[in-house]
Amino acid sequence: MTIEPEAVVIGASAGALEALSAILPALPAGFRMPVLVVVHVPPDRRSALAELFRAKCKLPVEEAEDKQPITGGTIYFAPPAYHLLVEVDRTVSLSSDEPVLFSRPSIDVLFETAADAYGPALIAIVLTGANQDGARGLKAVVEAGGTAVVQEPATAFASAMPEAAILMCPSANVMSLGAITQYLKEV
Template identity: 55%
Template sequence: MTPAAIVIGASVGGVEALLQLLPALPRDLDAAVFVVLHLPPDRASLLADIFAPACALAVKEAEDKEPVLPGTLYFAPPDYHLLIDTGPQVVLSADAPVQFSRPSIDALFETAADVYGRRLLGIVLTGNSEDGAAGLAALARAGARTLVQDPARARGPIMPSAALRRVPQAEVLALADIAARLHSITFDPPP
């Protein structure tokens, strides 16, 4: 089964981790990819500029109310939650921070689970907060596939460890193995 969408969350060490993962996504991927990386709220994001030359997919900063296109990689803008609504479409929100973060991984994952359910792949990477743990649990409840970076190999082990406490059945993989999984993106649905 190929997912209709992939959601990825990262914080401390996330740029380096994403530079290993996102270029592995194949050009013909028929899924939308959404990424929340914790960013300072008062600075413009350069993520689309950094990743566009390295990725085969179209790369952009998400815009409010835009329709979701397959084969497109969306980054959450600084100081806005990136949410997925029916359509599917992107919604940006200035609601209160979640787990001290805006954008919040939990907010993205929970709304994506509502829209995509079993057709979703969620990945929690390096970070030093617990953002993403509740969201990954929402994905698991919806029947989505869940992957977590091996905390022992993560620059920030707190985030993947928290995700595993909430979703112990998630697959735990090193970055290179997650990249290989993304390169051959089809997978069997979880049991």
């Protein structure tokens, strides 16, 4: 029996704008799952990501707020300087705990907490980036029975993050951005 996916988490760093621009605007208006996104952004200034993608996407796009219920068909971006966590009651939690791998928000933190909340009903995607953030979190998703997807390193602006994710999760589905987009539209 296959488990119906209930949520998507995405992590990206260097080259994120280009990679996310290939995926998020392509999601159809009827896309039923929430999409939670962590991008490494400078902590000392406002992020324009939600604003930028709101103009491009068919789905509602928001910067996540503490204690906000997670709604299907909505894209949530982590705010600068806060970890984005998913609580087991499927609400968002923001934390100013220590950076992980020099990053806050951390992809690992989002993926690990989402794996606890959604288990096998989670799809986790690691995109372009120049460090190892996301690899440990992706492993937690796999261990919880979720689906691991990694951008083909050769197609990434920065290949370190996808390469680290594949090393830690050799069973991950490695795909081009176009294939990731198609996959999401079909699940």
